[in-house]
Amino acid sequence: MSKSLKHIFLPAFGGTAAMLALALFVANRDYGQSRIETLEGRVTQVQEQVTAAGDNARAEAQRAAELEAKIAEVQALAEARVAGGANLTAPAPQPANTYGLGRTAHEEEIAAWDVDVLPDGRGLPEGRGDVYWGEEVFAEKCAACHGDFAEGVDNWPVLAGGFDTLGDEDPVKTVGSYWPHLSTAWDYINRSMPFGEAGTLTPDETYAIVAYILYSNDMVDDEFELSHENFAEVEMYNAQGFVIDDRPDLEYSQWRTEPCMANCKPEVEVTMRSVFLVETPPEGGSESIMNQASVDGLPSFSADGPAFVPEPVAQPEPEPASEPEPAEEVDEASLLIERGEKVFKKCAACHAVGEGAKNKSGPQLNAVLDRPIGSVEGFAYSKTFQAALEEGRTWDEASLIAFLADPKGTMKGTKMAFSGLKKEGDQEAIIAYLRTFLDP
Amino acid sequence: MAAGSVAGAAAAADGPDPLITELQDWASYTGAGVDETPYGMPIEYEAHVVRRNVEWLTASPISSINFTPIHALDGTITPQGCAFERHHSGAIDMRKEDWRLMINGLVDRPLVFTYDDIERFPRENHVYFCECAANTGMEWAGAQLNGVQFTHGMIHNMEYTGVPLRTLLMEAGADISADKWVYVEGADASSNGRSIPMEKALDDVLVAFKANGEALRMEHGYPVRLVVPGWEGNMWVKWLRRIEVVDRAVESREETSKYTDVYEDGTARKWTWVMDAKSVITSPSPQMPIKHGPGPLVVSGLAWSGHGQITRVDVSKDGGITWETARLGKQGDSKALTRFYLDMNWDGKPMLLQARAMDETGYVQPTKQQLREQRGENAVYHNNCIQTWYVSAEGVAENVEVS
Numbered sequence: 001m002s003k004s005l006k007h008i009f010l011p012a013f014g015g016t017a018a019m020l021a022l023a024l025f026v027a028n029r030d031y032g033q034s035r036i037e038t039l040e041g042r043v044t045q046v047q048e049q050v051t052a053a054g055d056n057a058r059a060e061a062q063r064a065a066e067l068e069a070k071i072a073e074v075q076a077l078a079e080a081r082v083a084g085g086a087n088l089t090a091p092a093p094q095p096a097n098t099y100g101l102g103r104t105a106h107e108e109e110i111a112a113w114d115v116d117v118l119p120d121g122r123g124l125p126e127g128r129g130d131v132y133w134g135e136e137v138f139a140e141k142c143a144a145c146h147g148d149f150a151e152g153v154d155n156w157p158v159l160a161g162g163f164d165t166l167g168d169e170d171p172v173k174t175v176g177s178y179w180p181h182l183s184t185a186w187d188y189i190n191r192s193m194p195f196g197e198a199g200t201l202t203p204d205e206t207y208a209i210v211a212y213i214l215y216s217n218d219m220v221d222d223e224f225e226l227s228h229e230n231f232a233e234v235e236m237y238n239a240q241g242f243v244i245d246d247r248p249d250l251e252y253s254q255w256r257t258e259p260c261m262a263n264c265k266p267e268v269e270v271t272m273r274s275v276f277l278v279e280t281p282p283e284g285g286s287e288s289i290m291n292q293a294s295v296d297g298l299p300s301f302s303a304d305g306p307a308f309v310p311e312p313v314a315q316p317e318p319e320p321a322s323e324p325e326p327a328e329e330v331d332e333a334s335l336l337i338e339r340g341e342k343v344f345k346k347c348a349a350c351h352a353v354g355e356g357a358k359n360k361s362g363p364q365l366n367a368v369l370d371r372p373i374g375s376v377e378g379f380a381y382s383k384t385f386q387a388a389l390e391e392g393r394t395w396d397e398a399s400l401i402a403f404l405a406d407p408k409g410t411m412k413g414t415k416m417a418f419s420g421l422k423k424e425g426d427q428e429a430i431i432a433y434l435r436t437f438l439d440p
Numbered sequence: 441m442a443a444g445s446v447a448g449a450a451a452a453a454d455g456p457d458p459l460i461t462e463l464q465d466w467a468s469y470t471g472a473g474v475d476e477t478p479y480g481m482p483i484e485y486e487a488h489v490v491r492r493n494v495e496w497l498t499a500s501p502i503s504s505i506n507f508t509p510i511h512a513l514d515g516t517i518t519p520q521g522c523a524f525e526r527h528h529s530g531a532i533d534m535r536k537e538d539w540r541l542m543i544n545g546l547v548d549r550p551l552v553f554t555y556d557d558i559e560r561f562p563r564e565n566h567v568y569f570c571e572c573a574a575n576t577g578m579e580w581a582g583a584q585l586n587g588v589q590f591t592h593g594m595i596h597n598m599e600y601t602g603v604p605l606r607t608l609l610m611e612a613g614a615d616i617s618a619d620k621w622v623y624v625e626g627a628d629a630s631s632n633g634r635s636i637p638m639e640k641a642l643d644d645v646l647v648a649f650k651a652n653g654e655a656l657r658m659e660h661g662y663p664v665r666l667v668v669p670g671w672e673g674n675m676w677v678k679w680l681r682r683i684e685v686v687d688r689a690v691e692s693r694e695e696t697s698k699y700t701d702v703y704e705d706g707t708a709r710k711w712t713w714v715m716d717a718k719s720v721i722t723s724p725s726p727q728m729p730i731k732h733g734p735g736p737l738v739v740s741g742l743a744w745s746g747h748g749q750i751t752r753v754d755v756s757k758d759g760g761i762t763w764e765t766a767r768l769g770k771q772g773d774s775k776a777l778t779r780f781y782l783d784m785n786w787d788g789k790p791m792l793l794q795a796r797a798m799d800e801t802g803y804v805q806p807t808k809q810q811l812r813e814q815r816g817e818n819a820v821y822h823n824n825c826i827q828t829w830y831v832s833a834e835g836v837a838e839n840v841e842v843s
Contacts, residue, residue, distance in 0.1 A: 092562035092604050098611045101560055102543075102551035109552065110544050113682050116623060116633060119691050145499070155499030167706030171818055173697065178708070181691045188693040191631050192529065195503070198629035238708075242700065245712045251814055256802040259754065261763045267843075268759030268792060270830055274586040274839035278494070280727065286492045291586065293838075298830065299790055301758040306790045309833050345530065349500050360500070 117187040121232045124186065128227035129208025131215040137205050138212045141194045141417050144350060144361040150174075150216040153361055160216040163237065176217025180239045182231065186210050194417050196349045268301040333432070340433025343426045346418070353437050362416060367440040368395055369431065384413040401427040481521075489513075491522050494590060497578075502530040503630070505572065507593030510720075511727040514740060516597055516770055516777040517567070520657045523596035526572055528630030528694075531659040532679055539627070539663050541608075541647075545684035546620060548613025555663055558649060561603040561611075566646065566669070567776040569744045571595040571715050573672035573699055573821035579808075580817050583839040588725040591827065591839060595744070597777035600667050602648030605641050605683070614685045616642060623690045624666055627681035634675045635689035636668065640713075644669045644775075647680065670746030670775040671713040672821070674699050704816030717805050718824035719743035719753050719780070719797035730835030734788035741766075743778045745799035750778040752798040757784075759792030759828060759842045760807070766795070774800075791831040792842060808841065 117123040129137075139148060145156035152158035162172025171178075175185050190206045192198045201209070211226035214234065220226075226234070273295055276288040293313075299306035344353070350362035357364035363376035373393045374385035381389070388411070393399070403410045404427040406420045421427050482489065491506040498504040505526040508518060525531065536555040544550040572594035578584040585591055609616060622641040625633040636645065646667040649656065656662045661678025668675040674694055689695065689711075700710045721741040724730050730737060743750045750772060754763040764782065772778030780795070797805045808825035829837040 092564050092607060094607065094610060098613075099561060101557045101611065102553040105542055105544055105550040105552045109542065110550060113542055114544055114684060116625070116684070116690050116692070118686070118688065155496075157499075164706075166702050166708070167704065167818075169818065171702050171706070173702070175697075179697050181696060184691055184693050184696050187633075187690075192629055192693075195500075195529070196629075198529065241706070242696075242708045242710045245709060245714075247709075247712065247714075247716070251716075251806070252801070252803060255804050255806055255810070257804060259763070259796065259798070259804045261754070262761075264761055264763070266761075268761060269843045270792070270840045271843050272582045272841040273830075274583045274726070276585055278585050278587045278590055278726075280488065280492055280587070280589075282488060284490060284492060286494050286587075286590070288494060288496065288585070295840075298840075301761065301792055303758065303761050305758060305787075309789055312832075312834050345502075349502050 115187075115191055117183045117190070119181040119183045121183060121228070124183075124228045124231055125203040126228050127203035127207050128225055128229075129204045129206070129211055130225035131208075131211050131220065131222050134208035134210070134212030134215070137208050141197075141201070141205075142209065144415055144417050145195060150213055156361070159213050163217075166238070166241065174217065175213050176219055176237055178238050178241070180236055180242055182210070182214075182234050182236055185213060186231075196346060197417065197419060200419070263303060266302065270295045270298045270300075273298075336429050336432040337436055339425075340429035340431070343421065343430045344433055346421070347430075350416070350418075353434065355439070357437075365434055366437045368434055368437075369400070370394055370396065371440075373399075382411075382413050382415045384411050397431055400431055404430065486512075489522060491524060492589060494585065503528050505574070505594060507589045508596050509589050510593050510595065510722050510742065511588045511725050513722070514779065516742075516772055516779050517652060518596035518598060518777075520598065520652055520654070520660065523598065523657075523660065524572070524594050525659040526594070526673065527628070527659070528632050529628050532628045533658060534627065534662065534679060536663045539679075539681075541664065541681060541683070543608055543612045543614070543683045543685075545623070545686050546615040547609075547685055549611075551612050553608075555649070558603055558647065558664060561607050563601055563603050564646065565599060565601050566644075566667075567597065567599045567773045568667055568669045569595055569597045569715075569775065569777050570667075570673045570676055571718075571744070571746075573674060573712070573715070576718075576823040576825070576827075577820045579825070579827075579839075580812075580819055580823055583841045586726045586839045588720055588722050588827075589727060592720045592722075592742075594673070595742075595777075597744075597772075598651040599653065600646055600648040601650035601653075602646035602667060605645040605647055605666070606643075608647060608683065609641065609685070612685075619687070621686045621689050623682075623684040623686050623692075624675075624677045624680060625682045625684075626661070626677045627679040632674070632677055632694055633690060633692040634677060634694055635686070635692065636675060637689075640668070640671070668713075670715060670748075672699065672715055675713065699821060701815065701819040701821050704818065712822055715744075715746035716822065716824045717743070717745035717747065717750070717797045717799040717803050719750075719795040719805055720827045721755070721793050721795050721829060724793065724831055724835065724837045725829055726837050726839060729837055730786065730831065733835070734786050737784050737786040739766075739782040739784060739793065740769075741780050741795050743780055743795070743797040744772070744776065745797065745801075745803070746775055747803060748774045748800040750797055751800050753778070753780040754796045754798075755780075755782045756794040756796070757791045760794055760826070763796065788833055790833055791829075792840075793829045793831055793837070794826050796826055 115123065138150070145153055146159050147153050150159035151161070158172060159175050162174045162177035165172045165177060179185060186206060189209055190201060190203070193201070207226045211220065211224055214220045214226070215222060215224060219234070219237070273293055274291050277291045279287040279289060281287065297310055299308050299310065301307070350360050351365050352358055352360055353365040357366050359376060359379045363379040371394060372389055373395055374381040374389035404421045407414050407416050407418055421430070489509045489512040491508060493501060493504060493506040495501075506524055508524040509522055539555050541553040541558065542550070575594035576591055579591055605622070609622070616638055618638055620638045622636045622638060623633060624636060625631040647664060648667045649664050651660065656665055661680065664680050666675070666677045666680050695710065699712075700708045701712065702708045719741060721739055722728070723738070723740045739755060741753070743753045753766045753768070755766045756763045766780040766782045769779035769781050805824060805826055811823065811825050828840050828842050830840040831837045
């Protein structure tokens with residue numbers, strides 16, 4: 001900065017005035033104390049030659065003009081840079097040869113990861129599964145979210161039905177009504193389902209599940225068996241239902257025009273107000289609340305503005321700032337709870353816990369310790385859980401640890417698709433975490 | 441509500457302000473030391489500026505979305521910590537050391553890269569927006585959610601550092617003829633596979649490992665994600681683990697059953713990759729009411745286009761009868777957010793605020809009515825309609841639809 005200021009100041013003065021200015025300037029900048037001393041004598045000599053007041057006024061005016069010029073110069077430079085003047089930015093170079101980075105992929109590695117299936121069936125492994133077995137596998141691994149008949153539970157996807165609804169107001173898009181390729185279902189189920197246990201299905205199980213989904217869509221009969229051999233023969237209902245992006249023809253051609261700027265329409269009315277008001281509480285998330293306000297009483301608009309100004313409506317005050325949480329002491333118990341909270345992510349797809357927790361595809365888990373097994377109201381338990389309730393069994397720590405380690409082994413017939421917590425200590429951690437939710 | 445002054449500075453308040461006349465603690469005691477906050481979070485008074493979700497939108501928060509608080513941000517860059525998240529099987533926790541990237545299929549040399557390998561390829565820096573194709577999707581059926589965070593918050597804009605995808609394709613000796621496709625998938629349970637046509641793969645797609653100068657956040661695909669500029673966010677595969685060169689589109693779940701749109705006659709449109717030009721006023725908006733009464737008012741908003749640069753944004757205060765061209769706070773890069781402002785003197789009367797973006801192809805952001813005439817109301821994705829806020833005389837803004 002000091003350097004540029006010198007450039008501004010120096011040319012503005014001539015002769016003895018320059019020396020005076022330099023002296024004052026250097027003094028003001030508080031450096032070169034020794035230089036000030038050497039110059040002091042000469043300043044005294046020339047002092048008589050200047051009328052201090054006039055000189056000050058001129059210097060001020062000069063300084064302002066110089067600064068303005070400097071600002072203009074800086075701005076012009078910035079604009080020139082934006083306009084794309086001298087610029088050394090360059091894309092990453094592409095060499096004639098390779099960089100020789102990475103290593104050759106092993107056959108086994110490619111086989112492990114390259115499992116996608118193409119619409120023509122390329123990529124399918126050998127295998128087979130029929131509708132009967134598919135129903136069993138589906139009930140065990142899929143029905144908790146998708147329903148016994150692939151009809152969908154809560155907000156989870158519906159997989160069956162919906163034929164000829166695609167032109168309706170709320171189209172039901174299922175594997176049967178919408179999916180154009182069967183390979184998509186096989187590929188997705190094989191690699192990403194069941195939710196929370198992806199990649200654990202055998203090829204035969206996947207064939208069987210897909211066969212059952214086709215059956216629940218009335219696309220095959222109950223004797224049907226799906227295999228790599230007949231896969232390509234299955235015809236999808238909506239195979240011809242898709243067009244490739246035609247926005248360029250239909251929309252861009254119309255909407256690449258000079259837009260209207262004035263008197264674009266004679267009048268504008270509000271035709272709909274927000275369905276939901278959304279509250280944003282300090283603890284996070286949001287609350288959607290039905291908006292009771294109607295469009296009546298809102299003004300219409302013309303080029304002259306609103307037709308009238310409505311009377312004010314009382315508005316709730318905005319939320320107050322949230323108080324910070326006090327820091328907690330970290331001890332072993334809280335570390336265990338913390339670990340349990342992490343482990344619980346494996347369960348959270350199906351189980352809720354905490355204030356207001358509701359049943360999802362699994363029951364809510366508030367105060368689960370020491371509560372009777374199979375006792376949460378409104379949850380449709382499997383037979384094995386109903387039996388446990390009748391026997392008067394409760395969830396103590398030991399039974400919960402055993403169940404979490406091997407759900408299907410300890411509660412044969414449970415609807416819980418999860419295969420169990422295998423890592424030592426995870427069960428204890430999750431129990432410590434669940435113990436923090438004592439209110440039912 | 442405090443009465444504003446219409447012209448000139450406000451008259452002196454009732455008396456001297458004790459915040460000025462009395463010695464304040466912060467002007468006397470000492471503050472926090474440099475050893476107290478190795479990595480800083482926003483000050484507690486900004487704790488409300490966070491991502492938020494709408495619980496009823498999805499079956500589970502694990503396969504779900506949240507929204508960037510765009511109402512409270514300014515400029516163009518989105519801080520990573522409040523940039524929206526969309527996961528299909530949850531955000532996964534993976535170390536750099538455990539990350540592998542395979543490139544296989546129609547290549548001369550199927551290769552496996554480690555994270556360290558990726559950092560040895562020449563890299564580039566680009567600012568791009570990432571918008572979920574479902575952004576504003578709820579609004580097809582009319583004004584639904586009262587807040588720009590919820591109507592338009594499935595978007596973020598970051599400066600990425602990454603290696604061009606083309607570089608990796610060349611390294612493996614890929615067949616890059618125009619009829620080939622690049623299938624990309626992630627390491628998470630959903631894998632979220634998508635097919636990208638070769639022309640785009642060779643153009644501007646980045647294999648990115650830094651955003652806004654620092655490592656990607658877990659929720660955005662740490663350690664490596666794909667950046668597909670201007671195209672729908674679903675294609676920006678996170679935790680990228682495999683790139684396969686194929687001779688056709690895979691037609692995965694995310695490009696058939698999802699991210700396709702059904703029109704009025706039941707036909708569906710697929711491969712709708714580009715995000716068309718769009719803009720929205722972020723303040724005033726339902727979460728950002730005008731608190732100061734009539735007088736000087738800054739109308740602030742964002743505009744973007746997947747086709748290139750934003751060239752102009754117009755703002756209307758009367759629901760689209762009259763338009764005036766806004767000032768760009770900063771001309772965004774190609775396929776990046778642009779900030780616009782309309783500096784006005786508010787007369788205190790109700791307004792119907794709208795913004796309308798134009799991009800370098802001359803495309804003008806359509807009204808909701810224009811979109812519905814083309815597509816009906818059954819679509820979910822790619823709603824880039826002009827948004828209207830009704831602002832009352834009290835300065836309260838609400839999401840509305842107009843004739």
